[in-house]
Amino acid sequence: MPTYTGAITAFRNVQAEMVGVRQEADGIDLDALDETCQRLRREGRRVKFLYVVPNFQNPTGLLIGREKRRRLLDWSATRDVLLVEDDPYREIYFEDSATEADVRPIKAEDEDGRVVYLSSFSKTIAPGYRVAWMAAPPPLAVKFEMAKQAEDLLTGSFDQRVIYEACRRGILERQLPMLRRYYQEKRDAMEAALKDALGDLVTWPAPKGGFFLWTTMPAQLDAEAMIPRAVEHGVVYVAGEAFFVNAPQTNTLRLSFSAPSAERIREGVARLASTIRAELDSLSVRAEGPSRAAR
Amino acid sequence: MPTYTGAITAFRNVQAEMVGVRQEADGIDLDALDETCQRLRREGRRVKFLYVVPNFQNPTGLLIGREKRRRLLDWSATRDVLLVEDDPYREIYFEDSATEADVRPIKAEDEDGRVVYLSSFSKTIAPGYRVAWMAAPPPLAVKFEMAKQAEDLLTGSFDQRVIYEACRRGILERQLPMLRRYYQEKRDAMEAALKDALGDLVTWPAPKGGFFLWTTMPAQLDAEAMIPRAVEHGVVYVAGEAFFVNAPQTNTLRLSFSAPSAERIREGVARLASTIRAELDSLSVRAEGPSRAAR
Numbered sequence: 001m002p003t004y005t006g007a008i009t010a011f012r013n014v015q016a017e018m019v020g021v022r023q024e025a026d027g028i029d030l031d032a033l034d035e036t037c038q039r040l041r042r043e044g045r046r047v048k049f050l051y052v053v054p055n056f057q058n059p060t061g062l063l064i065g066r067e068k069r070r071r072l073l074d075w076s077a078t079r080d081v082l083l084v085e086d087d088p089y090r091e092i093y094f095e096d097s098a099t100e101a102d103v104r105p106i107k108a109e110d111e112d113g114r115v116v117y118l119s120s121f122s123k124t125i126a127p128g129y130r131v132a133w134m135a136a137p138p139p140l141a142v143k144f145e146m147a148k149q150a151e152d153l154l155t156g157s158f159d160q161r162v163i164y165e166a167c168r169r170g171i172l173e174r175q176l177p178m179l180r181r182y183y184q185e186k187r188d189a190m191e192a193a194l195k196d197a198l199g200d201l202v203t204w205p206a207p208k209g210g211f212f213l214w215t216t217m218p219a220q221l222d223a224e225a226m227i228p229r230a231v232e233h234g235v236v237y238v239a240g241e242a243f244f245v246n247a248p249q250t251n252t253l254r255l256s257f258s259a260p261s262a263e264r265i266r267e268g269v270a271r272l273a274s275t276i277r278a279e280l281d282s283l284s285v286r287a288e289g290p291s292r293a294a295r
Numbered sequence: 296m297p298t299y300t301g302a303i304t305a306f307r308n309v310q311a312e313m314v315g316v317r318q319e320a321d322g323i324d325l326d327a328l329d330e331t332c333q334r335l336r337r338e339g340r341r342v343k344f345l346y347v348v349p350n351f352q353n354p355t356g357l358l359i360g361r362e363k364r365r366r367l368l369d370w371s372a373t374r375d376v377l378l379v380e381d382d383p384y385r386e387i388y389f390e391d392s393a394t395e396a397d398v399r400p401i402k403a404e405d406e407d408g409r410v411v412y413l414s415s416f417s418k419t420i421a422p423g424y425r426v427a428w429m430a431a432p433p434p435l436a437v438k439f440e441m442a443k444q445a446e447d448l449l450t451g452s453f454d455q456r457v458i459y460e461a462c463r464r465g466i467l468e469r470q471l472p473m474l475r476r477y478y479q480e481k482r483d484a485m486e487a488a489l490k491d492a493l494g495d496l497v498t499w500p501a502p503k504g505g506f507f508l509w510t511t512m513p514a515q516l517d518a519e520a521m522i523p524r525a526v527e528h529g530v531v532y533v534a535g536e537a538f539f540v541n542a543p544q545t546n547t548l549r550l551s552f553s554a555p556s557a558e559r560i561r562e563g564v565a566r567l568a569s570t571i572r573a574e575l576d577s578l579s580v581r582a583e584g585p586s587r588a589a590r
Binding site: 150152 | 301304305308421422423424425445446447448449450451452453454457
């Protein structure tokens with residue numbers, strides 16, 4: 001159900017109504033999707049598109065399975081719903097648990113022009129180059145081009161040139177295996193630290209790629225409310241709430257292993273563990289009643 | 296009355312209602328402005344802000360006079376209307392007709408936080424670096440920052456770094472006198488060519504800076520309709536219509552002297568002259584009636 005906050009903000013800014021769909025271990029739940037779509041249509045609402053991040057979704061790190069990708073594309077044809085496939089993490093798969101074939105874009109099989117494919121160089125070359133791309137059915141691409149021009153006139157031409165040369169000279173291609181290993185090691189560090197420090201208290205789906213670890217804490221904890229305590233312990237995270245369009249799970253948080261070193265990851269997880277244990281203690285004290293706690 | 300198309304598009308995209316105000320040789324007509332504002336308020340409409348380009352406005356090249364700048368700021372206080380001062384051309388003044396004092400931003404005198412000042416490095420360092428800046432009253436700046444982040448996350452950090460160094464090392468500062476001379480020579484070339492080739496047929500306010508020459512043709516000519524004929528003659532321009540929010544003057548066009556060489560400017564003006572003369576001939580033939588023309 002959670003999805004990328006940047007997309008949520010962008011859609012909200014144009015006053016779109018958003019409806020979340022349940023996710024399973026291999027990505028979006030197709031039955032829930034179809035039910036939701038049909039229910040919305042019965043209510044007379046127009047379903048404009050489905051937004052998905054099939055590869056290592058931000059925030060959950062989930063990967064939509066191969067079979068499910070095919071069925072998702074079939075579904076979009078059957079129900080005549082456009083797919084918006086946002087794919088910045090494709091190249092960052094971990095070779096111990098995913099292959100190039102697992103991350104093949106849905107767009108690659110799109111013969112009828114039902115998929116708008118979005119990607120970016122911000123996870124592979126550098127976030128500071130604001131260069132991304134889109135593959136869309138031509139009638140839509142023309143409109144997007146006009147809208148983009150009205151918005152920003154153009155994408156920085158120097159940045160585009162640098163990216164172009166990095167691709168043309170094979171620099172990006174040579175870099176990718178390194179990046180996969182680099183982030184996989186950080187994921188390993190974070191998972192090991194979490195198992196050690198919080199194995200009895202939190203769960204997460206094992207990331208097969210990407211930058212994030214989506215953590216679920218005991219139900220009585222509220223990640224948003226816990227932030228001041230986390231700051232006291234010298235650690236921060238993104239509370240899961242920001243990633244939901246409706247019915248947020250407040251006991252979730254997104255941990256990023258992309259930027260910090262393995263050392264810092266271990267330190268951060270230790271601080272997070274202290275935070276969670278302190279918060280649980282304080283809640284159980286409060287549950288026992290303020291009068292006893294005050295004695 | 297005409298103003299920058301990029302601003303018109305941006306305002307239109309958020310469904311703003313726009314009302315144009317007459318301009319005189321030294322910029323916006325303050326009486327017309329006040330009348331318009333008061334009329335709109337009587338009609339129960341909220342006047343959110345006044346958008347002005349005081350220095351070498353795109354498309355007219357006009358400069359708001361010094362005295363008028365002061366009065367404009369006073370007016371914004373009296374009528375409690377925010378000013379949005381868009382100022383990308385300030386540095387490109389021509390030393391034969393304007394001084395540093397003439398291009399002083401209205402914002403420089405703004406003690407009460409009534410002015411949102413916008414500028415850019417795209418006319419001085421390079422358009423390909425998409426780096427601009429804003430000076431706004433703090434409560435507005437906070438909102439703009441949030442809106443911008445929702446829009447694009449950040450401005451390219453490499454581009455910002457290059458611009459920062461160009462400023463810090465005085466590269467931009469050293470470049471400006473050169474840029475002023477460079478564009479002034481092109482303006483001279485274009486004005487001379489127009490006087491030679493079309494002096495009897497078109498008029499324009501003499502630009503004291505900037506990149507543009509705003510040309511008014513005989514009333515029976517329509518710049519938009521004339522474009523196919525211009526293309527036949529191997530020249531293009533921007534029809535003035537695009538710069539109006541209401542009541543367009545269709546016999547206007549914007550000529551740019553920024554990019555082409557003096558040689559190309561002369562050639563372009565010669566082609567424009569052929570275009571205009573051919574268009575006038577064809578109109579007079581049509582005015583005499585199709586039967587006579589067909590004989």
